[in-house]
Amino acid sequence: MRLDGMDCASCVGKIEAALARIRDVSDVRVNFTTETLELTLAAGSITRVGDIEKMIKGLGFGVSDARQLSSPSDAVVEAEPVPAPAMRDQRWWQTRKGRHVLGLGLLMGSAYAIAQFIPLHAEWIFAAAVVAGVIPFARKAVALAMSGSPFSIETLMSVAAIGALVIGEAEEAAAVVFLFAIGELLESVAAGRARAGIKALASLVPKTAVLLDANGGQRSVAATSLRVNDLVLVRPGDRVPADGQIVHGNSSLDESPVTGESMPRARAKGDSIFAGSINVDGVLQVRVEKTAADNTISRIVHLVEQAQSSKAPTARFIEKFSRYYTPAVMLIAAVIITIPPLAMGADWSTWLYRGLALLLIACPCALVLSTPAAIASGLAVGTRRGLLIKGGNALETIGKVNAIAFDKTGTLTEGKPRVTEVLAFGKRDEHKILALAAAVESGSNHPLAKAILGHAEAVGIAIPQASDATATAGKAVHARVGGLRLAVGSPIHAAQAATLGALERKAIEKLEEGGNTVAVLFNEQAREVLGLVALRDEPRRDAREGVAQLKAMGIRSVMLTGDNRRTAQAIAKGLGIEWKAELLPQDKLNLVNEMKQTSKVAMVGDGINDAPALATADVGIAMGGGTDVAIETADAALLKSRVTDVAHLVALSRATMANIHQNVVFALALKSLFLVTTVLGITGLWIAVLADTGATAIVTLNALRLLRFKGAESVDGDLAEGLPARLPVPAESH
Incomplete structure (x- = not known):
C-alpha cells in the first residue's frame, strides 16, 4: 500500500503497533522514506483489505494505492513492487x-x-x-x-x-x-x-522510448512497456530507456546517473549500456536486455x-x-x-x-x-556518490571495521591482464611464439587467453589455425597447430608435462618477481619448452592511494589472492599492503574467520569468486556494483569500482x-x-x-x-571528492 502523511520515524512505529493488533496480519514492513506498507494477510482471514485501510485512515494517515492478488479471502499478497512515488508538486501551503x-x-x-x-x-x-x-x-x-x-x-x-x-x-x-x-x-x-x-533516482529513466519494428518503422511507446529483445532507437541527447546492448552505431555516453563518472565513455556495437545514460553524439540502435522493473537504476532504487x-x-x-x-x-x-x-x-x-x-x-x-x-541522509548521499549500502545495519558496522581483506584480481587490480613480455627459446622468434600461443588459446574464454589473443591482434600477427582444442581445468589449454601438439599452461604444470631447464626456470622466476603471471608454451610430444608469455594484471590507478587512506584511518589492509607468491609479493610491495597468496576460496574464508577473532572485518571482492568470504565477513563490500551477483552478495557495493571508495565508505559511516x-x-x-x-x-x-x-x-x-559529505581524505572526514571511473565487468580469478 502507498501511505500518505508520515512525517517522522515515530509514525512508522504507530502504524506497525496498530497493525500488529489486527488478526491474521504478519510480516508488517513500513518504509518511511518511500511511504510504503507491505504486509501478509493469512489466507481465509476474516480481515479484509478495507479493514486495514480504514484502520490506517483512522490513525490520521492516507492510503492512496493498494496492490494485491485477488483471492476468495481478499487476502493481501504482494504481486509486484509498488511503483516509486511520483514527484509531488504541492507546496507546503x-x-x-x-x-x-x-x-x-x-x-x-x-x-x-x-x-x-x-x-x-x-x-x-x-x-x-x-x-x-x-x-x-x-x-x-x-x-x-x-x-x-x-x-x-x-x-x-x-x-x-x-x-x-x-x-x-x-x-x-x-x-x-x-x-x-x-x-x-x-x-x-x-x-x-x-x-x-x-525520487530523483527513479526519475532518471525516461518515460518514453522510440520502438523500431521489423520494417524499420518508428513509434513512441512507454518505456515501461518495453520487453526483452525489443529494438529501440536512441538519438543524440536522449536518455537510454532500458538496459541493453548496442546492435548498430557508436557514440559517447554520459553514464554518470549510474556510475557517477562525469566523463562520457565511447560505446560501440556489442557494448552493454545502462538505462538512464545520456547519449551524447551518435545515433544508436539498442536491443533491450532487461525490462523497466529489472534495469540497473530500478534495482538500485529497490535496494536503497x-x-x-x-x-x-x-x-x-x-x-x-x-x-x-x-x-x-x-x-x-x-x-x-x-x-x-x-x-x-x-x-x-x-x-x-x-x-x-x-x-x-x-x-x-x-x-x-x-x-x-x-x-537516511547517509544512505542517500552514499547512493549519490556511487556507494550503495544495504541498510542502516551495514552503514553503522562499516565505520567500526579495523581490518579489511581485499581480493586481488578485479579488486586491487583492473582484472584485465595485459601481455608485458614474450620470450622465445630455440630457433623461433618472439612473434612466432606469440602466434602459436594465440592459436592454442583461440578457443578459450579465460582472461589470460583473451589478453594473449588481443595482444597478437594488436601487433598485427597472423594467428594460425588450431584444431583438436581441449583444456585441463586450472592447468593448461591444448591444441594441434601446424602438425604440432602444443599446450599453454602454468609453470607448475609445464614442469610436470615438459622439460624445464635451468635457463627456463630462471626466466620464469625473474618474470614472476616482476609481478607477472607466466604462461608456458610447450610441445607436448617432444616435451620441449618453446617460449614464455608474461602477463600482468596492473593495479588500479587509485589502489595505492586507497590503501594509504585506510592506513591513515587506523585500518589494516590485507590482500588475498590465488595467484603465485612472487606475483602477489610484487603487487603488494607496490601498494604497501600485507598479502597472502596461492589461496583457494576456502582458504580465503578461513583467513577471514581468523581475522574476525581479533578484529571487525570487511571483505572487498568482485562478488563472484569471493562470495563465501564476502558473506562471512562482518561487512561484505563488492567492487563492480553494476553486476547482479556483486550487488546481491555483499552488504555494500562500490558502483564506481575505485579502491579509494572503500575509505570514503568508512568515512561516511563514521560521519553518520x-x-x-x-x-x-x-x-x-x-x-x-x-x-x-x-x-x-x-x-x-x-x-x-x-x-x-x-x-x-x-x-x-x-x-x-x-x-x-564529500569523501575521506582525512580521518576527520571532509575528504576531497574522488569519484571513480566506470567499473569493468569482473573477470574470473586466474
Whole structure:
C-alpha cells in the first residue's frame, strides 16, 4: 500500500503497533522514506483489505494505492513492487497540514483581534480556537491509544492543551496547539526533502522510448512497456530507456546517473549500456536486455528502499528506549502535579501548569528522529556518490571495521591482464611464439587467453589455425597447430608435462618477481619448452592511494589472492599492503574467520569468486556494483569500482554515526535543561512547545548536513571528492 502523511520515524512505529493488533496480519514492513506498507494477510482471514485501510485512515494517515492478488479471502499478497512515488508538486501551503496551520493562524489572529475589542470574553474566544485546533490531534490520539500507542505525542499535546484550558490558560493553550501544528508541518517538509533523493533516482529513466519494428518503422511507446529483445532507437541527447546492448552505431555516453563518472565513455556495437545514460553524439540502435522493473537504476532504487526500511542497531535501541521513556515522563509529570500540593500544600494550579509543560518538553520526537534521519541522509548521499549500502545495519558496522581483506584480481587490480613480455627459446622468434600461443588459446574464454589473443591482434600477427582444442581445468589449454601438439599452461604444470631447464626456470622466476603471471608454451610430444608469455594484471590507478587512506584511518589492509607468491609479493610491495597468496576460496574464508577473532572485518571482492568470504565477513563490500551477483552478495557495493571508495565508505559511516551521537546528545541535553527550568517555574508552555519543535527541527537539519559529505581524505572526514571511473565487468580469478 502507498501511505500518505508520515512525517517522522515515530509514525512508522504507530502504524506497525496498530497493525500488529489486527488478526491474521504478519510480516508488517513500513518504509518511511518511500511511504510504503507491505504486509501478509493469512489466507481465509476474516480481515479484509478495507479493514486495514480504514484502520490506517483512522490513525490520521492516507492510503492512496493498494496492490494485491485477488483471492476468495481478499487476502493481501504482494504481486509486484509498488511503483516509486511520483514527484509531488504541492507546496507546503497546499498540503493538508499546511491548510491546517493557515486555518489555525487565521483563527488565532482573529481571536487576538477580537480580544482587543471584547477583552472580557477573550478567554472564550481563545478557548474556541483551542477546541477547533485540538480536535484533529485528539481524535488521532484516541485512535492511536485504541490501536496500541497510548503514549503518542498527540496524546501528550492534547492532554497539555486541554489541561491548560481547565486551569484558565486558554491563550497559552491556543499557542500550544498552533505551535505544535507548525512543528508537524516542518517535520512534513523535512521528510519531503529526505525522500527527494530516491525520487530523483527513479526519475532518471525516461518515460518514453522510440520502438523500431521489423520494417524499420518508428513509434513512441512507454518505456515501461518495453520487453526483452525489443529494438529501440536512441538519438543524440536522449536518455537510454532500458538496459541493453548496442546492435548498430557508436557514440559517447554520459553514464554518470549510474556510475557517477562525469566523463562520457565511447560505446560501440556489442557494448552493454545502462538505462538512464545520456547519449551524447551518435545515433544508436539498442536491443533491450532487461525490462523497466529489472534495469540497473530500478534495482538500485529497490535496494536503497530496502536499505532505508531496515533499522540500524542504534535506531532499534532508541525506539525501545522511547517505549519506556514516554510513560516514565508521564508518571514523573503526575508526581510533579500531585506531590507538592498534597505534601507541601502548594497551589494546585501552579503545579498542574508545570506538569503539563513538562509533558510537552519530554516529547520523544527529536530523540526518535535523531537516528533514522541521519541514516537516511547517509544512505542517500552514499547512493549519490556511487556507494550503495544495504541498510542502516551495514552503514553503522562499516565505520567500526579495523581490518579489511581485499581480493586481488578485479579488486586491487583492473582484472584485465595485459601481455608485458614474450620470450622465445630455440630457433623461433618472439612473434612466432606469440602466434602459436594465440592459436592454442583461440578457443578459450579465460582472461589470460583473451589478453594473449588481443595482444597478437594488436601487433598485427597472423594467428594460425588450431584444431583438436581441449583444456585441463586450472592447468593448461591444448591444441594441434601446424602438425604440432602444443599446450599453454602454468609453470607448475609445464614442469610436470615438459622439460624445464635451468635457463627456463630462471626466466620464469625473474618474470614472476616482476609481478607477472607466466604462461608456458610447450610441445607436448617432444616435451620441449618453446617460449614464455608474461602477463600482468596492473593495479588500479587509485589502489595505492586507497590503501594509504585506510592506513591513515587506523585500518589494516590485507590482500588475498590465488595467484603465485612472487606475483602477489610484487603487487603488494607496490601498494604497501600485507598479502597472502596461492589461496583457494576456502582458504580465503578461513583467513577471514581468523581475522574476525581479533578484529571487525570487511571483505572487498568482485562478488563472484569471493562470495563465501564476502558473506562471512562482518561487512561484505563488492567492487563492480553494476553486476547482479556483486550487488546481491555483499552488504555494500562500490558502483564506481575505485579502491579509494572503500575509505570514503568508512568515512561516511563514521560521519553518520558522529551525526547520530550529536543528535542524541543535543536532544537529551536540551530536554534536560528545560525539564529543570519548567519544574522551577522559569519556563512555561510556550517555551515547552518551542523547545520540542526546535529540537526536532535542529536534529533534522543536522542530519541533512550529511548530504554535503564529500569523501575521506582525512580521518576527520571532509575528504576531497574522488569519484571513480566506470567499473569493468569482473573477470574470473586466474
